[in-house]
Amino acid sequence: MSSKVITLILLLANSSNLLAQSYAFITNQLDNNVAVIDLKTNRVIKSIAVKGKPVGVAVNHQLDQVYISTPEGNGFVVLDVKSLQQINHVKVGGASVGITVSPDGQRIFVADWYENSVSIFNSTNLELIKKLTVGKSPSGLFVSPDNRWLYVANRMDDTISQIDLAKFSIRNTTKVGAHPFGISLDKKGERLYSANVESNDVSVLSAKNLKRMARIKVGGRPYALALALDEKLLFVTNQDDSSVSVIDTATLKEIKQIEVGEKPEGISTHTDDRHVYVANWFDGTVSVIDAQTLSVVDTISTGDGSRAFGDFISK
Numbered sequence: 001m002s003s004k005v006i007t008l009i010l011l012l013a014n015s016s017n018l019l020a021q022s023y024a025f026i027t028n029q030l031d032n033n034v035a036v037i038d039l040k041t042n043r044v045i046k047s048i049a050v051k052g053k054p055v056g057v058a059v060n061h062q063l064d065q066v067y068i069s070t071p072e073g074n075g076f077v078v079l080d081v082k083s084l085q086q087i088n089h090v091k092v093g094g095a096s097v098g099i100t101v102s103p104d105g106q107r108i109f110v111a112d113w114y115e116n117s118v119s120i121f122n123s124t125n126l127e128l129i130k131k132l133t134v135g136k137s138p139s140g141l142f143v144s145p146d147n148r149w150l151y152v153a154n155r156m157d158d159t160i161s162q163i164d165l166a167k168f169s170i171r172n173t174t175k176v177g178a179h180p181f182g183i184s185l186d187k188k189g190e191r192l193y194s195a196n197v198e199s200n201d202v203s204v205l206s207a208k209n210l211k212r213m214a215r216i217k218v219g220g221r222p223y224a225l226a227l228a229l230d231e232k233l234l235f236v237t238n239q240d241d242s243s244v245s246v247i248d249t250a251t252l253k254e255i256k257q258i259e260v261g262e263k264p265e266g267i268s269t270h271t272d273d274r275h276v277y278v279a280n281w282f283d284g285t286v287s288v289i290d291a292q293t294l295s296v297v298d299t300i301s302t303g304d305g306s307r308a309f310g311d312f313i314s315k
Helices: 003-019
Strands: 023-028 033-038 043-049 056-060 065-070 075-080 085-091 096-101 107-112 117-122 128-133 138-143 149-154 159-164 169-175 180-185 191-196 201-206 212-217 222-228 233-238 243-248 253-259 264-269 275-280 285-290 295-301 309-311
Touching (some): 043 295, 065 096, 075 107, 096 138, 159 180, 212 253, 233 275
Parallel strands (some): 056 309
Antiparallel strands (some): 075 085, 096 107, 138 149, 149 159, 159 169, 180 191, 222 233, 233 243
């Protein structure tokens, strides 16, 4: 084999590794920055300054971009995954907290806490497509795998709404537990989970019609959720207990509580579907949980006020 061929193979291999690089983007609200964790080493490799008390995170895997909501910055900022730099700022309105992106990467959804609305943007040109009025204090957002439905947790109304993205209208609204905040949807778009902060439980709904299926008791002030191990397990951050509840999705029962850092909030699952990353607000750390052993295997210092509300891991 010639040296040129060997060189080409090495270049292609290195290029593939670069494309496969995954990061965790952790919003540090009190530091006004985003810590970038290299998931190969579990170490922070960069802190990106983001003004406006950043909270929410949404990764656009198609465009290699990350959107960061800034409650005191009147909108959200856009980060480039390849250069790890801020490349844009988009104005929204009152106080943006919840943020997500459609699975096809074409639309960005931003929940405004004070204006009781969700703004929808075109991800290509960042232009506003539509602004919808929803329930009081919208927080968690999730889009169905077919890009047809948007689900919104209306915290102060104790409800979840289902929005038809073809008609831009609310199809259904259902009462859940007290003050739903983070929500999660399975890969088939069949089952929706909401973390109910004030009733200390998780509601399970049919995503099709928002029919209530179950309520599961967890720890104190559950905040956000993430699925792992082929969706066999659901992990829920409990703010007041400094723990993560583990729910068996077959039996819909809590099987364990894992101690993590103080005031855990945001949570996302690694691309390996095994390791779950938890942002601890009061500790300024991220706990890494092994979903197979149900134990913390690493703790990463990230910054002051780590919240990372949303999908914060790039693929």
